[in-house]
Each structure stands twice: as structure tokens, then as C-alpha cells.
Amino acid sequence: MxxxxxxxxxxxxxxxxxxxxxxxxxxxxxxxxxxxxxxxxxxxxxxxxxxxxxxxxxxxxxxxxxxxxxxxGSVPGWIGSWFTVHGENARLKQQVERQEKVLLRARAIAYENLRLKRLLAMREPGDIDVVNTRVVSSSASSTRRYALIYAGIAQGVHAGMPVRGPDGLIGRVIEAGPDTARVLMIIDPESVIPVRRLKDGAPGFAAGRGDGMLEVRPIAMANGQFAVGDILVTSGTGGIFPPNVPVAKVTERGRDSALATPLARPDVLDFATVMKAFMPPPPPPPADTRP
CATH class of the missing domain: 1.20.5 (Single alpha-helices involved in coiled-coils or other helix-helix interfaces)
Structure with a gap:
């Protein structure tokens, strides 16, 4: 049997x-x-x-x-930080002392810039934040990198609006539903962000690779290649992303380009901010009412 x-x-x-x-x-x-x-x-x-x-x-x-x-996923980090809390506390105290000096110089520069802008009668953009929302999910195992946020047309979110987190730029909205929206992250292969180097303003482009990294290329070779440790921010060119939003940090230098790590990690973010486009498209022309 x-x-x-x-x-x-x-x-x-x-x-x-x-x-x-x-x-x-x-x-x-x-x-x-x-x-x-x-x-x-x-x-x-x-x-x-x-x-x-x-x-x-x-x-x-x-x-x-x-x-x-x-x-x-954050449990191991909590356990590790419990054993290193004393050393971390001393390091943070030293960092605060250094940052206070930098903050004083930054305040003086900001005041001087404000005074010069008033003398030139420059017009500044108003509040560009649309809504603060929750990041529902993000793709981590696919070459196409999207995120889903819990805000849509009902909250004033539309396609083309940039999205940022506390640490830096996340991407831009490509599709908006009634209460949710899909975001094309900056690490997607279809994403190209105009950036500039923070220390001297050297322009370049940051393109996604699909593997969590960015490939950065300078616009003018005369400005030299991006070096390891350079901080990249948005330049405002192109009219979508507002200027001076942190984007990435260069971690590896190549022959014609450099690799950079995004400063914002959507896979560990809980909240994000949707902003208005830096230069919205012009209004449509008036309809022809002639008989």
C-alpha cells in the first residue's frame, strides 16, 4: 500500500x-x-x-x-543608541558650540542680504508650501522609483509640484488622485534635476540611476568636477524645483561624472511637504469670442 x-x-x-x-x-x-x-x-x-x-x-x-x-526596522537603532548615548551626548555638545558661531555669521549675512534686497526693491516669492502629508509607501525593489503620498487634488496637489522631506528633495508629483498622489523620486532613471554646488554655485545635472544613487555631471567642464563631500542643492533652473533645496552629497568621483547619495530617504520618511512649482506655467490664452 x-x-x-x-x-x-x-x-x-x-x-x-x-x-x-x-x-x-x-x-x-x-x-x-x-x-x-x-x-x-x-x-x-x-x-x-x-x-x-x-x-x-x-x-x-x-x-x-x-x-x-x-x-x-528602527528597533536595532534604538538598542545601539542606548549603549552609545554618553559619547553621542558629548559629541553633540561640541557640535552645538561650533554651530553657534556659524549661526551668528549666517544671521549677519542674512541681515545684510535682506538690506541689499530692500535697497534694490527685489520681489520675493511668497509661501510655496501647499500641504504637509504622510508618505504612504515607496518602491524599493524596482528600477522605477515611485512614492505614494496621502494628499491629492482635494488638498490642492497637482501634477508637476515638487515634494521634499526634512532632509532634502524627494521628487515631483506626476499623477494626482482625489486624496493620493504618485511621486517620481529623484533616484528614478527618468528624473533629471538641475543642481548647483553649494560652496561656489557650480551648475550641473543630477540624474537618477534606479539603484538609490544619483549621477552628477557638471554643465561647464571649466568649473571642474564635483569632489567627494560636495553638497548639491537645486538651482531653480527649469521652473519646477525652487532654489536652494538640498538634494545630495557627492560620495564618489568619476572621470566625467560623480556619484552622489540623496540626502532624503523616502523609505524611512513618515512625512513630506508638497510645494508649488517655482515658476508655474503661464495661463492659457483667452478664448476667441469673435463671431
């Missing part, structure tokens, strides 16, 4: 039902995938609306799962 482990599914009605249900689920998944593929090819606006609707439904679940994952 054959052993129980060698029996076929036909000997067990429960095994037959399980096998049948698995086949049904597999066939249904293939059919749904084929329909979605056809819709994405034949009617991209409808597919975009379906994707936005799916994001609206799954955003609360994704947010809860992401919150739990971030909490579990």
Missing part, C-alpha cells in the same frame, strides 16, 4: 478543492492582468484613473503596513 505522502490529490476531497481553487485564482489573475495590459495600451487615461482609484483604496493599508515595518 502506498504511503500517505505519495497519494495523489484525488484521494482527498480537501486537496481536490484546494487544487481547483488555486487553478481558478491563477486563471483569474491571468485574465485580469491581460485586461489591464490591454487597457494600459489602448486607453492610457482610463488606466491612469483605475490606478489612482486603486491607490485610494489601498493607501490606508499600505500606510499601516509601512508604519509597522519602519517601527520594527
Amino acid at each position: 502506498a504511503s500517505p505522502r505519495n497519494r495523489r490529490p484525488g484521494y482527498s476531497r480537501r486537496a481536490q478543492y484546494s487544487l481547483f481553487i488555486s487553478y481558478v485564482i491563477l486563471i483569474a489573475g491571468v485574465l485580469v492582468g491581460g485586461v489591464l495590459l490591454l487597457v494600459s495600451k489602448l486607453d492610457p487615461p482610463a488606466f491612469s484613473a483605475m490606478r489612482a482609484g486603486t491607490a485610494e483604496v489601498t493607501a490606508p493599508v499600505s500606510g499601516a503596513v509601512g508604519w509597522v515595518a519602519r517601527g520594527v
Whole structure:
């Protein structure tokens, strides 16, 4: 007599039902995938609306799962910081003393800049923040890097608006639904950010690589290559990203380009700020009312 482990599914009605249900689920998944593929090819606006609707439904679940994952992932850091708290406290005290001197010089420079701008009657942009929102999720295992934020058209968020975190630039909104929006992160291969070096203003471009890093190229070779340790900020060129938003820090120098690490990490962020475009597009021309 054959052993129980060698029996076929036909000997067990429960095994037959399980096998049948698995086949049904597999066939249904293939059919749904084929329909979605056809819709994405034949009617991209409808597919975009379906994707936005799916994001609206799954955003609360994704947010809860992401919150739990971030909490579990931060446990080793909490344990490590408990044993190094005394040394870290002394280091931070020394850093505060150094930063106080730098802060005094920065305040003096800021006051001088304000006085010169008033003399020149320069017009400054107003408040550029639209909404502070929660980062629901972000892709970490794909070459296409997107993030989902819990704010949409109802909160004044539209496609083209830049998004930043406490440490630096995250990306820009490419698709907005009623209460959620998709953000193209700066590390995506389709992202190109005009930047400048903080210490001397040397311009360049930071392009995403899809692996969590940025490739930085200078515009003018006469300014020299970017060196390790250089801080890059947005230049304001192009009219989307406002100037002086931190972007990345150069970590490796190449022959014609350099590698930089983004200062903002969306995979560990809880909140982000959506800003207005630095130079919004001009209004449409008036309609022709002539008979």
C-alpha cells in the first residue's frame, strides 16, 4: 500500500478543492492582468484613473503596513543608541558650540542680504508650501522609483509640484488622485534635476540611476568636477524645483561624472511637504469670442 505522502490529490476531497481553487485564482489573475495590459495600451487615461482609484483604496493599508515595518526596522537603532548615548551626548555638545558661531555669521549675512534686497526693491516669492502629508509607501525593489503620498487634488496637489522631506528633495508629483498622489523620486532613471554646488554655485545635472544613487555631471567642464563631500542643492533652473533645496552629497568621483547619495530617504520618511512649482506655467490664452 502506498504511503500517505505519495497519494495523489484525488484521494482527498480537501486537496481536490484546494487544487481547483488555486487553478481558478491563477486563471483569474491571468485574465485580469491581460485586461489591464490591454487597457494600459489602448486607453492610457482610463488606466491612469483605475490606478489612482486603486491607490485610494489601498493607501490606508499600505500606510499601516509601512508604519509597522519602519517601527520594527528602527528597533536595532534604538538598542545601539542606548549603549552609545554618553559619547553621542558629548559629541553633540561640541557640535552645538561650533554651530553657534556659524549661526551668528549666517544671521549677519542674512541681515545684510535682506538690506541689499530692500535697497534694490527685489520681489520675493511668497509661501510655496501647499500641504504637509504622510508618505504612504515607496518602491524599493524596482528600477522605477515611485512614492505614494496621502494628499491629492482635494488638498490642492497637482501634477508637476515638487515634494521634499526634512532632509532634502524627494521628487515631483506626476499623477494626482482625489486624496493620493504618485511621486517620481529623484533616484528614478527618468528624473533629471538641475543642481548647483553649494560652496561656489557650480551648475550641473543630477540624474537618477534606479539603484538609490544619483549621477552628477557638471554643465561647464571649466568649473571642474564635483569632489567627494560636495553638497548639491537645486538651482531653480527649469521652473519646477525652487532654489536652494538640498538634494545630495557627492560620495564618489568619476572621470566625467560623480556619484552622489540623496540626502532624503523616502523609505524611512513618515512625512513630506508638497510645494508649488517655482515658476508655474503661464495661463492659457483667452478664448476667441469673435463671431
